């Protein structure tokens with residue numbers, strides 16, 4: 001029997017973890033040392049990202065399971081809690097960094113377009129492309145906790161704990177949904193789901209790297 005699609009996806013994330021560990025934004029989160037401009041850059045682009053992510057999530061889940069949408073939509077709005085940790089460290093506010101609304105950077109744009117076009121293939125493929133978000137962040141945060149990066153002296157400890165927190169389990173809920181849907185779709189769609197998921201994991205890495213770019 002083939003492993004569940006969620007297991008194949010988790011395997012992809014595991015394989016890429018060394019690359020995330022080598023990323024300088026991730027290392028800055030781990031050591032508590034990130035330039036203020038980099039933090040601001042990240043949060044600006046993530047606000048742009050999450051707005052379109054939520055919109056797409058509503059469309060995709062609306063097609064697959066309105067009930068699940070109603071139960072999980074809230075989790076995406078909660079992402080703001082993670083931003084607040086970063087904004088506090090950078091001694092600024094959402095209002096200050098988002099007025100005027102900043103331009104969309106290249107990785108933000110191409111990552112969003114990647115998920116939007118995946119969703120045009122099918123809702124299942126769309127959901128697979130969106131699953132890299134929780135999958136990467138939860139695995140990464142758990143790894144940072146295992147390395148004791150969330151010591152109280154780290155100003156980003158609450159960011160790490162936010163994503164390592166397993167109590168709401170958004171990623172598990174979505175992996176479960178993908179596993180439930182997987183047997184109902186064509187083989188080619190299952191293969192394509194894995195391809196778009198992996199591509200999204202690569203975009204996640206590029207998104208962190210983008211925060212280090214000069215404005």
Ligand SMILES: Cc1ncc(C[n+]2csc(CCO)c2C)c(N)n1
Nearest residue numbers: 046049075076079133134137170207
């Ligand atoms: C580029 C980028 N990728 C992933 C996340 C994290 N994330 C986005 S939606 C979601 C599920 C609900 O919490 C999670 C974990 C982010 N903020 N920004």
